[in-house]
Amino acid sequence: MSAIVYHSTLVAIVTKQQAKYCVVFTRFKIKLAWMSTFAVLSLGDIKAFMFLMSQTLYRSVTATSTLKISAMAQATQATVFDATNSQIQVEHDKKRRQFVIRLNGSHDRAVLLYEYVGKKTVDLQHTEVPDAYRGRGIAKHLAKAAMDFVVEEDLKAHLTCWYIQKYVKENPHPQGVMAASDCYIVHEIYNGENAQDQFEYELEQALEAQYKYIVIEPTRIGDETARWITVGNCLHKTAVLSGAACLLTPLSLPAEYSRYVALPAGALSVACAALYGISWQFDPCCKYQVEYDSQKLSRLPLHTLTSSTPVVLVRRDDVHRKRLHNTIALAALAYCAKKIYELYAV
Template sequence: MNPDDSEVKSPTIHVIREVYDSGNAHESFEAELDKALEAKVDYIIIEPTRLGDETGRWITVGNCLYKTAVLSGLSSVVSGLIWQDRPVFSAPLCAVSIFCTGLYAVSWISDPCCQYQVEKDPKKLANVPKLSEFSSPVVLALKENKKAKYFHRGVTLIASAFCAWQIYKAYK
């Protein structure tokens, strides 16, 4: 056994402090967040309220698009199986899935922020060092999302193929 394998890796943390030392402090906070996101640290603690709220909303919108695409894609396939002779039910759901997947692909996949989630679980937050130094920070946790991305795209692809086949079958 390699000695390095038995060691527990301590999480990497980056703290963005709310220090207003210039007129463009918000831009400095954003630049610091971008550096932390690119470095893929395990936890990012954001003290500036405005930046934390903006980042949290951005992640929430991305999560909403992801979930809407998956649920509408699955619903499209299920409704197509239930009403096989009526693609009118599954086609709009498939269109929603395609739209959300496309919007997610254009706006979120290239953004390093999509690899993070806002951590709200008190048990997990208890393991974040330095957190007690802040009154109400936003904590971003790095989450591996490759499988989720493939699942997301796969559901939309299957729904699209199924819907196209169903429409072809209905109008041939």
């Protein structure tokens, strides 16, 4: 029996008595042996060989699976792209005055609501897209259909919906758009379980956009916003009045009695100013006040609302009043520190 045994890989066990002859080629590191018995491999060599084969098989299977997964992902992305661009159809329901895109076999839908506020004027009020379908350009298709309708019918559009305003800025339609950047209306339209979250989101967007007027139709959010503004005004007035009392009391009362009024008033002024600075100063809502003037309210498109008692916010510059209560509070703090030093350190 002949066998080729490689110098660095396999080891053959051959007894001296049974080997007939052996020729060694040292140049190529090969040994040619003639043996009368079978060559036996060591157990360690067999295990190493099996491990190498298993690793090779595992790598090939893994590479194949990775290629299949990548191909499936690309196919899914292609399907989503087709669904979001080529298969979208916008329906115009003139009876209900809305544009509709039916999704997921008509189980879900995206809508854009509008209302006539005159013979040739429409108010584009609200755009609603289900959470699962946001970010796919569906609202853009609704906005385009609405603006095309405005242009085709030779109408004027009052842009109440913030998304429509954004769309018009990016895609101007000068023939059919009436400026409405001064007023934003948060409509009370319930299109799902997360309606309250949608109202809050719209209000935050309107506050950050710095509209001159913001009309809040939902009662709950309107009342909460009005109370928040009222508390902020109360803190501001308390800081100013108590600080003024702290500074003016020593001028009107004797020195032995003035500290009993001035020190508590000064502490109250500092506390109110600090609380306002922490909780209200950086809130965009603090730049608005509730509008009660009926003459100014008559200029707003409140006739399109379903609520009879909406909350109307008007934007006002609060820089001067912040400077006022901060200055008075700091002066009161300085006076209190001086008075305490005189009482306990001297």
